[in-house]
Amino acid sequence: MTSAGPLLEIDDLTLKLQVGGAELTALEHVSFSLGYGEARGLVGESGSGKSLTLRAILGLLPPNAVVTSGRMVFDGAEFDLAHGSKADARRLERLRGTGISMIFQEPSVALNPVIPVGEQIVDAVMRRDHLRRSQARDYAIHLMKLVGIHDAEHKVDAYEFELSGGLKQRVMIAAAVAGKPKLILCDEPTTALDVTVQRQILSLFTHLRDELDAGLLYVTHDLAVVAQLCDSITVLYSGNVMESSAELGSVFDDPGHPYTEALLRSTPDVDRIGRRLYSIPGSAPSLSDRPLGCPFAPRCEYRQDDCEQARVPDTSTVEGREVHCRHPVGHESGRVQLAKEAR
C-alpha cells in the first residue's frame, strides 16, 4: 500500500499475431486495473487472449506477436507496451521476478529438470540480494515451508521429476513469491492438477494473499475458481473485454453481458442435477474470421441488427463496472442460477 491509485493498470492493449503472412488481431483495446492486494480473475475460453495478456504484461511474448498499442501503469510507473519502445522493455525486464512474477499452467515443464528445485526457487533473488549459498538454501527451505511443503529440508535437493504434480506447483509458487513481488500473474495454475490438489493449491493462494499482500491476476476458464479466490473479474472473449467488474458478486448475481450470462448458465450446478447443462451454441470465432462488431454476436441469443457495428460501447451505468454490449441483459433476466453460494 505505497501509493494511491491501482497497482496495475492496463490501458488499450492491442496485440497482433503474424501468422503466415496474415496479421491477426489477438487482443483488442483490452483495459482493466487491479488494486493493491486485489485478486482479479481473467476469464475466457481457450484462445480468448488471457495468456497473451499476461505475457504482454511481462514482455514475454512469442516472436510473432506485436503490441500495436497499450499502456501499462505498474506501482506508479508508466510503461509503453507497444512494440519498439526498447527502453520501456528494459525497465519491464527489471520488474520480472521482483515486481511481477508469474506462475505457469504446467509445472512439470516450467521447471528445469537438471537443477535441484531448491536452487531454482531462489535463483533470481540469490543474485539480487547477494545471498551466500547457505543463506539462499535456508531461504528456499523457508519458502517451501511457506507453500506447505513439509520435509522441505529434503525436498530442497530433489529434482523436478522426483516430485508430484501438486508439489511441483507449490515449488513454482514458492519461486514466484521468492522475490516478494507486488503482483503475481497466474496462468491457469491449477488446470494441470487433479481436483483435490487443485483445492489445496487454491487454499494456498488464499493464504498467501493475506500473507504477502500481493495483487493477483488469475487467468482461468473455471468460474468456480474465480468465485472462490477473486475479488473482481474481467471476462474476455476473442481478445475483447466483454464485461469487467470491481465487485465479483455483482457479475455472478446479475451478469450484464449476454456472454457472461451464457457462461454462468453453462456452469454445472448442484441444484440443477439431472437437468441438461446449457451450452453456448456455435463455437468461438477463429482470429481470422472475427465479425466486425461484437465478436459474440453470431452466437448471441439477444442479437439485434446494430450488433454488427464496430466498436461496441461500454453501456454500464454502475461505477467500477464495464459491459461492452449494446443490449445488456440487465436485472430482469432472472435466468442466472449460479448464485453467491458458490463463494
Next chain:
Amino acid sequence: MTTSETAIPLVPPELGPGPRRAGWAPGWLRRHNLQLWIGAVMIGLMVLAGAFAPLVAQHSPTTPDAMHTLLGPSGSHPFGTDNLGRDIFARVVYGARSDLTIAVVAVIAPFLIGLVFGIVSGYFGGWIDTIMMRLADIVTAFPFFILVIALVFVLGNGAWSIFVAITCVSWVAYARLVRGEAMVLRNKEFVAACQAGGISTWRILLRHFAPNVATQAIVYAMSDIVMNVGVIVTLSYFGLGIVPPTPDWGSMMADGQQFLAGGYYGMTLFPAGAVIWTSLALSFVGDGLAHALRIER
C-alpha cells in the same frame, strides 16, 4: 466447497515418498552397466601406466643400446627392443603419456568452444544463428584430415600444433550437436519461467542451458577422444606429429614398418596394440555412458 477458508492445510496429505539422495554414486552409474566398467578399467590401466611410467618401465624410453637391438620379448624387455636397442615396453608406456594427454586436452577445448557456440546460436537464432552456422559450414566443407594436416603443416610439428589444429576443426561437431539441443530447449516453458523470474539471459544460458545440453556433448566427447588418438597417431605416423625422440605410438609404428619384412614384428605390433586397446576402452566408455544417460545414438 467448505466455508472455512482460514484453516489452511499447510501440510498437504498427498506427499509422495520422496527419493532420498543418498548412496555412493548417482543412480545412472549404479545401474548395471558392464560395458562402461570394462571400458573404465581398460582405460584406467592405460592412464595409470602412463602416469606412473617411471615406475612401470624399468628402462629409459629414449636411451639407445647398440648391444641389444631388435630383441624379442624377454623378462627384462617384456615387449623386446627396437632397432636402436630402446625398450619397446617403456616407449609404449611413455607414449601413452604424450598421446593420451593431447587426446584429452584436445577434446576439452573444442567441447567448451562448441558448447558456448552452440548454446548462443541455438538460443538466439535469427541472424546470429545464420552467421555462426555458416562459419561452422566453412570448417565442415573441408575433409577433416586434410584440414588438420594443412594446419599442422602451417603451425609446425609438435604437441601444441596438433592441439591447435584439432581444436580448430572439431569444435564444429559440438557446436552443431549443442545447437540442436538448445533450439529444442529454447521453447521449453521453464525458460519462460526463468525469464518471468527475472533471471538474466546469460545466467539462463550458463546455469540452465549448459547442464541440459552438455549430456549429449559429453557422450560425443568420449568418441571424440578415440578420434583424437587416431588423429595424433596418424599424424605422427606421417612424421607430422610429435617430434622424435619423444615416444609416440604413431612414429613407433612408422619406424617398425621397415623391419616387418625381416620378421621383427614387435616394433609395430605393440604400439598398434596400445592404440587398439585405448580406442576400444574409450569406445566402451562412450557407449556405456550413452547407455547410462539413456541417449540413443
